Amino acid sequence: MASIAVCPGSFDPITFGHLDIISRGAKVFDQVYVSILNNSSKKPLFTVEERIQLIREVTKDIPNVKVDSFHGLLVDYAKEIGANAIIRGLRAVSDFEYEMQLTSMNRFLNHEIETFYIMTNNQYSFLSSSIVKEVAQYSGNISELVPPIVEQALQAKFKS
Numbered sequence: 348m349a350s351i352a353v354c355p356g357s358f359d360p361i362t363f364g365h366l367d368i369i370s371r372g373a374k375v376f377d378q379v380y381v382s383i384l385n386n387s388s389k390k391p392l393f394t395v396e397e398r399i400q401l402i403r404e405v406t407k408d409i410p411n412v413k414v415d416s417f418h419g420l421l422v423d424y425a426k427e428i429g430a431n432a433i434i435r436g437l438r439a440v441s442d443f444e445y446e447m448q449l450t451s452m453n454r455f456l457n458h459e460i461e462t463f464y465i466m467t468n469n470q471y472s473f474l475s476s477s478i479v480k481e482v483a484q485y486s487g488n489i490s491e492l493v494p495p496i497v498e499q500a501l502q503a504k505f506k507s
């Protein structure tokens with residue numbers, strides 16, 4: 348049976364930190380769905396469609412990665428696509444409490460879906476989409492933090 352995992356998140360936008368987790372996850376699982384939470388109550392910078400396009404472009408060389416979006420509960424979506432694993436990245440101790448809550452709730456909702464954490468590469472331990480957006484907004488150098496296509500998309504958003 349093929350092992351299918353879902354790597355969920357907001358990805359607003361995808362960073363090299365996310366890409367590191369996705370590519371390492373794709374070495375372990377047969378199929379990895381990178382799935383964007385479509386949450387109408389959040390105000391993202393990029394639309395779901397824009398985020399899908401950016402992730403598709405930067406993961407195009409990883410053949411076992413699929414890009415998708417979902418709404419509702421993650422465990423329900425995972426079941427729908429036949430995934431029995433969730434992949435998340437862990438950067439620092441500060442992530443731990445939130446991630447533990449997330450994982451415990453997901454296990455409470457569906458104990459058949461296991462969550463796997465991948466420690467972020469040290470060089471990306473400070474990186475988040477929010478901090479990248481803030482730096483990009485003030486024209487700071489983000490070239491080592493996001494792929495070139497994401498850098499261009501951020502520059503376009505903040506141009507006017």
Ligand code: PNS
Pocket residue numbers: 355356357358384419420421422448449452453
């Ligand atoms: O990148 P993020 O914003 O930290 O990702 C959070 C995400 C999307 C993984 C989480 O908010 C989520 O799974 N939301 C879906 C709703 C859900 O299943 N909630 C119950 C578990 S807390």
